[in-house]
Amino acid sequence: MKKISLWKDDAKTSSFAPLQEDLHVDIAIVGGGITGLTAAHLLAKAGKSVAVLEAMRVGDGTTGFSTGNLYAIVEESFKKLQFKFDKKTIQAVADSRTAAIGYIENLVRELAIDCDFHRRPWRLISETDTYDKILEKEYQACLDVGLDAHLDSVAPLPFNISKALRVENQAQFNPMQYIKALAAQAQKAGCMIFERTPVLRIKEGSPNVLYTENGTVTASKVINATHSPKGVRFVHILLGSYREYAIAVKLNSGDYPEGIFWLIDKLHHYSIRSYTSSSGENYLLVLGEPHKVGHKKDNEICFKNLENYIRARFDVKSVDYHWSAQNYKPADGLPYIGAVNHKANVYIATGFATDGLTYGTLAAMIISDLILGNENQWSKLYDPQRHNPLKSAVRFIKENIHVFMDYMKDIPYQAEVKRFSSILPGEGKTIEIKGEKFSVYRDESGELHQVSAVCTHMKCIVNWNNEQKSWDCPCHGSRFTVDGQVIEGPAIINLPKREDNNQH
Ligand SMILES: Cc1cc2nc3c(=O)[nH]c(=O)nc-3n(C[C@H](O)[C@H](O)[C@H](O)COP(=O)(O)OP(=O)(O)OC[C@H]3O[C@@H](n4cnc5c(N)ncnc54)[C@H](O)[C@@H]3O)c2cc1C
Ligand code: FES
Incomplete structure (x- = not known):
C-alpha cells in the first residue's frame, strides 16, 4: 500500500527552481494550491507582474490530497445555511459556486487541459430511513436555489439504499493534473513560480516584504493563498481545523460507480468516487473519518475504519493508497475571502471546509477582480471582515472551548512520560x-x-x-x-x- 495520494502518485513531478535572488513584483502569492495558481494565472494574464512562492511543490498542499469533486452544494448543507442566512445569500452562494465550476470547465476546454474533467451527478445517500428527512429538506433547499435536483429511491451502488438526492450537472476532475497545467499556463503568461521556497516572514507595509531563505520579495500586494493564512489574525479564532482520511481500493467484481456520492453517517458523511489512472487502472476512493487536528490519539485507526466501511459495501480486492489532509471550517458557514489589511493590500482566502476546490477558484476570481479594480458581485458576501457574532456563535463557542482546554494543558506536570x-x-x-x-x-x-x-x-x-x-x-x-x-x-x-x- 502506498502512503501518498493517488493524484500525486499519478502525476509528473513539477520542477520550478527555488528563489535564489531578491526581486520586486506587483503581486506576491504565497502558496501554489488551486487558490494561488488560479489567481496567478488570472493576474499574469491581465499583465501584472506576479510571483508564486510555494514551500513544497505545486499542489502538494491540500489541493493534491482532495477528492477532486466540484459541486454547487456545500458540506454544511444549504438547509443549515438557511438557519443563518436569507434566501438571497444562499442563492448567491449557489450561483457563485456554479460560476466557479463553469470557470474551471471553460479553462479546461480553452487550454485543452488534460485532467479528466467530466460533468457528473452529485448524490447524497441515506442507507436507512433514519436520514430521509435530512435528504428531503436538502432536496427542497436545492430546488429553491434552482439546482437540477431529484429525489430517487435507487442509486448506481451495489447495496441497498433508502433514498438518494441527485443533483445533475456537477463535475469531477484530477486536481493534481489541473493544478500542474494551471502552473504551466501561469508561467506562460509571465508569472514566476518558485517551489521549495517557504516564506519565513511577511512584513506588511508599502511595499510588503516577504523573506525566504535565499531571497527577499517586495510586492505592492500579497495574497495569502496558504489555506490558513500565516501569522496571528483574528480569522483564526473563527476557524475549526479538521483532518480527514482517504483510501483508494481496487475491486474484485462489480462496477466502479460514476459520479459523486456522499453517504450520510451520523453527523458526517463518507465521500465515494471512482477514478481511472493514466495507466488505465480503476480505483474507488473513499474519504471520511474527520476529527479536529491534534485531537485524536490513535489516528491510524481511521484508515482501518475506512477499509471496514468500504468492504461492507463493495467487493474489495486490495487497498492500494492511503493519505490524509486537513480543512478549515468557517464559524458562520461561509469562507473568508478578500482584503485583511487594506492599507498594505494583503488578501486572504480561507475557511473553505471540504468545498475548497470550488471556493479556492472563486476566491482567486474575487481577489483578482479586487486587485484589478473590477466589480465582483460576490466580494461583499465573503468579505473576511464581515464577522457577525450571532451567525458564528455556535461554531465559535465550540471551537474556542477546545482552544481554551488546550491552553489549560500547558500547566506543570501534565507531561505524558518522565523519561x-x-x-x-x-x-x-x-x-x-x-x-x-x-x-x-x-x-x-x-x-x-x-x-x-x-x-x-x-x-x-x-x-x-x-x-x-x-x-x-x-x-x-x-x-x-x-x-x-x-x-x-x-x-x-x-x-x-x-x-x-x-x-x-
Ligand atoms: C480530505 C479532503 C478532501 C477534499 N475534497 C474536496 C473536494 O472533493 N472538492 C472540493 O471542492 N474541496 C475538497 N477539499 C477541500 C480542498 O481540497 C481545499 O479547500 C483546497 O484544495 C484548498 O486550496 P488552497 O490552494 O487554498 O490550499 P492548498 O492546496 O493547501 O495550498 C496552499 C499551499 O500553500 C503552501 N504554503 C503554506 N505555507 C507556506 C509558506 N510559508 N510559504 C510558501 N508556501 C506555503 C503549501 O505548501 C500549499 O501548497 C478537500 C479537503 C480535504 C481535507
Ligand atoms: S496553531 Fe494556533 S496555537 Fe498552534
Missing part, C-alpha cells in the same frame, strides 16, 4: 524538563528528535500524530515535522530544537 527511555522507536511523547515541555520523537534507529512543545503560532502545546509522524497543534491546526519544521497551518516559525541528554 526518554519510556519512548519506544516510532513514538512521539511530551516530556517536561526543568519546567519546559519538550516534544520528543524516537526514530526507528533509536535516535531522539527533541523540539519545544510550544506551538509558535499562539503557544498551545502540540500533540503527536502517529499516522503522519508529526506534531500537530490542537488549537488552530499548525503542524510540524519531528525536527520542528512547519508543514502547514498558521504558524510560520519552526518549533525550536531542544537538546537534553540527562533525562534517560
Whole structure:
C-alpha cells in the first residue's frame, strides 16, 4: 500500500527552481494550491507582474490530497445555511459556486487541459430511513436555489439504499493534473513560480516584504493563498481545523460507480468516487473519518475504519493508497475571502471546509477582480471582515472551548512520560524538563528528535500524530515535522530544537 495520494502518485513531478535572488513584483502569492495558481494565472494574464512562492511543490498542499469533486452544494448543507442566512445569500452562494465550476470547465476546454474533467451527478445517500428527512429538506433547499435536483429511491451502488438526492450537472476532475497545467499556463503568461521556497516572514507595509531563505520579495500586494493564512489574525479564532482520511481500493467484481456520492453517517458523511489512472487502472476512493487536528490519539485507526466501511459495501480486492489532509471550517458557514489589511493590500482566502476546490477558484476570481479594480458581485458576501457574532456563535463557542482546554494543558506536570527511555522507536511523547515541555520523537534507529512543545503560532502545546509522524497543534491546526519544521497551518516559525541528554 502506498502512503501518498493517488493524484500525486499519478502525476509528473513539477520542477520550478527555488528563489535564489531578491526581486520586486506587483503581486506576491504565497502558496501554489488551486487558490494561488488560479489567481496567478488570472493576474499574469491581465499583465501584472506576479510571483508564486510555494514551500513544497505545486499542489502538494491540500489541493493534491482532495477528492477532486466540484459541486454547487456545500458540506454544511444549504438547509443549515438557511438557519443563518436569507434566501438571497444562499442563492448567491449557489450561483457563485456554479460560476466557479463553469470557470474551471471553460479553462479546461480553452487550454485543452488534460485532467479528466467530466460533468457528473452529485448524490447524497441515506442507507436507512433514519436520514430521509435530512435528504428531503436538502432536496427542497436545492430546488429553491434552482439546482437540477431529484429525489430517487435507487442509486448506481451495489447495496441497498433508502433514498438518494441527485443533483445533475456537477463535475469531477484530477486536481493534481489541473493544478500542474494551471502552473504551466501561469508561467506562460509571465508569472514566476518558485517551489521549495517557504516564506519565513511577511512584513506588511508599502511595499510588503516577504523573506525566504535565499531571497527577499517586495510586492505592492500579497495574497495569502496558504489555506490558513500565516501569522496571528483574528480569522483564526473563527476557524475549526479538521483532518480527514482517504483510501483508494481496487475491486474484485462489480462496477466502479460514476459520479459523486456522499453517504450520510451520523453527523458526517463518507465521500465515494471512482477514478481511472493514466495507466488505465480503476480505483474507488473513499474519504471520511474527520476529527479536529491534534485531537485524536490513535489516528491510524481511521484508515482501518475506512477499509471496514468500504468492504461492507463493495467487493474489495486490495487497498492500494492511503493519505490524509486537513480543512478549515468557517464559524458562520461561509469562507473568508478578500482584503485583511487594506492599507498594505494583503488578501486572504480561507475557511473553505471540504468545498475548497470550488471556493479556492472563486476566491482567486474575487481577489483578482479586487486587485484589478473590477466589480465582483460576490466580494461583499465573503468579505473576511464581515464577522457577525450571532451567525458564528455556535461554531465559535465550540471551537474556542477546545482552544481554551488546550491552553489549560500547558500547566506543570501534565507531561505524558518522565523519561526518554519510556519512548519506544516510532513514538512521539511530551516530556517536561526543568519546567519546559519538550516534544520528543524516537526514530526507528533509536535516535531522539527533541523540539519545544510550544506551538509558535499562539503557544498551545502540540500533540503527536502517529499516522503522519508529526506534531500537530490542537488549537488552530499548525503542524510540524519531528525536527520542528512547519508543514502547514498558521504558524510560520519552526518549533525550536531542544537538546537534553540527562533525562534517560
Ligand atoms: C480530505 C479532503 C478532501 C477534499 N475534497 C474536496 C473536494 O472533493 N472538492 C472540493 O471542492 N474541496 C475538497 N477539499 C477541500 C480542498 O481540497 C481545499 O479547500 C483546497 O484544495 C484548498 O486550496 P488552497 O490552494 O487554498 O490550499 P492548498 O492546496 O493547501 O495550498 C496552499 C499551499 O500553500 C503552501 N504554503 C503554506 N505555507 C507556506 C509558506 N510559508 N510559504 C510558501 N508556501 C506555503 C503549501 O505548501 C500549499 O501548497 C478537500 C479537503 C480535504 C481535507
Ligand atoms: S496553531 Fe494556533 S496555537 Fe498552534
